Amino acid sequence: MVASRKLLFGLSAAMAGAFITAAPAAGSAQTLKAVRDRGSLNCGVNQGLAGFSIADDKGQWTGLDVDLCRAIAAAVFDDAAKVVFVPLSSAERFNALQAKKIDVLARNSTWTMSRETEFKLNFVGVNYYDGQGFLVHKSPEVASALELGGAKVCVQSDTTNAENLGDFFKSNNLKYELVMASSPAEALKDYAEGQCTVLTSDVSQLYAQRLQLANPGDHAILPDIISKEPLGPAVRDDDPQWVDVVKWVHFAMIDAEELGVSSKTIDEALKSKKPEVMRLVGAEGKFGEELGLGADWAAHVIKSVGNYGEAYERNVGSASKLGIPRGLNQLWNLGGIQYAPPIR
DSSP, rough: OOOHHHHHHHHHHHHHHHHHSSSSSTOOOOHHHHHHTTEEEEEEESSSTTTBBEEEEOOOOOOOOHHHHHHHHHHHHHHHTOOOEEEEEETTTHHHTTTTTTTTOOOBBBBHHHHHHHTTTTEEEOOOOOOOOEEESSSOOOOOOOGGGGEEEEESSSSHHHHHHHHHHHTTOOOOEEEESSSHHHHHHHHHTTSSSSSEEHHHHHHHHHSSOOOOGHHHOOOOOOOEEEEEOOTTOOOOOHHHHHHHHHHHHHHHHHOOOTTTTHHHTTOOHHHHHHHHHHHHHHHHHHHHOOTHHHHHHHHHHHHHHHHHHHHSSTTTOOOOOOGGBGGGGGOBOOOOOOOO
């Protein structure tokens, strides 16, 4: 019995030590305070990608990633307009986050293991499930990427696309010639001018780039998807509180769609007696307080930006010029894989 007690005590002490070691260092939860003291959220976005983050001639930003930035601001300030958008190239994005030039990166970035470990960051969710594909001329007709042997392929540097491209052609014993570009605009220009016969990127980006060509109808996106490209927001890994704030803003938008709570029905939802809706809008529980936010943080998000489905449809879906089907980005109970843990 004594030996057992000693063993139990030893295990308990070891577990306690583990918890002490795992606890965040003092002062690590500073991002939320810094954002509030500054009076605005610094959000890193793409320099210009239709549907995700693009500014018009008046400097007004729109896009799926832009809406997520505004949603975070709505949760923190009760004001979705308190965002400073910081346009970043693919080469700049992760270093800008490391250097604290931005508070969150929402720039159609693929979640990978090496990016988390190398740059000391956390991806907190998937805002868009994507995959790499190919844009080609309709004439001569190409039905499959397996017919692209010997082709010149334009691809952007500093992305996962170049690596995926090499893996695909090597796996299928196909030869190709790589035409590297420093930006999506340069890659599209090379394709339009005939420097290559194939343009490869995430399929969502190909939809946006095709619209910029002189005759979009002369070009086709092949059905082949050669990679998984989960695109999502990232934050530094040294602030657990801020990780939770950004993560649950994203999840709240997905949960809201599943619960039927939208920007049009939020006032009705605030009066709801359904427990799951009450927890979402802050009428029950202390979930906002536990995040360091107001009780009605999610209600502000939904009222200002809408739920995930609203943001998707107006930016990249049926209500947009891109017209991309929901596909994998449909809710899990409607055939897709968008899924968020419940607020409870």
